[in-house]
Amino acid sequence: MTSAPDIRLISATATYALRHQVLWPDKELDYVKIENDVTGYHFGAFRHDELVAVISLFVEGQAARFRKFATRPDCQRQGIGSVLLRRVFREARARGAHQIWCDARQDSAGFYARFGMQPEGEPFYKGPIPYVRMARALVAEPDL
Numbered sequence: 001m002t003s004a005p006d007i008r009l010i011s012a013t014a015t016y017a018l019r020h021q022v023l024w025p026d027k028e029l030d031y032v033k034i035e036n037d038v039t040g041y042h043f044g045a046f047r048h049d050e051l052v053a054v055i056s057l058f059v060e061g062q063a064a065r066f067r068k069f070a071t072r073p074d075c076q077r078q079g080i081g082s083v084l085l086r087r088v089f090r091e092a093r094a095r096g097a098h099q100i101w102c103d104a105r106q107d108s109a110g111f112y113a114r115f116g117m118q119p120e121g122e123p124f125y126k127g128p129i130p131y132v133r134m135a136r137a138l139v140a141e142p143d144l
């Protein structure tokens with residue numbers, strides 16, 4: 001990893017361009033907006049003041065879910081996503097969640113497994129892309 005990214009809370013709107021570019025470039029921009037975006041916590045990773053990765057967290061009681069996790073292609077595999085994901089785990093725990101889950105693209109399942117997330121249930125598809133739900137418990141802060 002080069003320099004550590006600066007992690008900031010950002011607006012949902014600020015996530016849209018990266019969500020679109022990285023996750024669903026063939027869809028309309030509106031496709032990457034989530035109905036309940038307004039209820040989420042949206043984090044951005046900045047390098048030299050430039051937004052290079054995003055993730056959105058939704059907490060419902062003791063369960064937290066993250067969605068629309070994307071690092072700009074030229075910045076992937078430099079440790080930025082790891083910093084962002086750990087931040088989201090801590091935030092979810094601090095907000096009372098005991099478990100965190102996501103619908104993971106199969107391509108990224110190996111990445112999430114490194115963070116203690118385990119597949120749950122059968123794989124499924126969103127369009128042509130295979131997914132699997134992955135989850136882990138959130139225990140004491142020092143573990144995160």
Ligand SMILES: CC(C)(COP(=O)(O)OP(=O)(O)OC[C@H]1O[C@@H](n2cnc3c(N)ncnc32)[C@H](O)[C@@H]1OP(=O)(O)O)[C@@H](O)C(=O)NCCC(=O)NCCS
Binds near residue numbers: 104
């Ligand atoms: C998944 C994603 C957000 C991870 O962000 P990132 O900034 O690349 O993550 P990091 O650089 O912190 O990766 C940490 C480690 O996981 C590895 N890793 C990254 N993506 C991986 C993947 N898809 N599968 C397995 N390992 C992966 C990295 O090589 C790195 O390993 P290292 O520490 O040994 O070098 C990013 O790769 C991405 O945007 N992918 C495309 C969109 C996507 O699939 N999003 C997730 C949808 S569920």
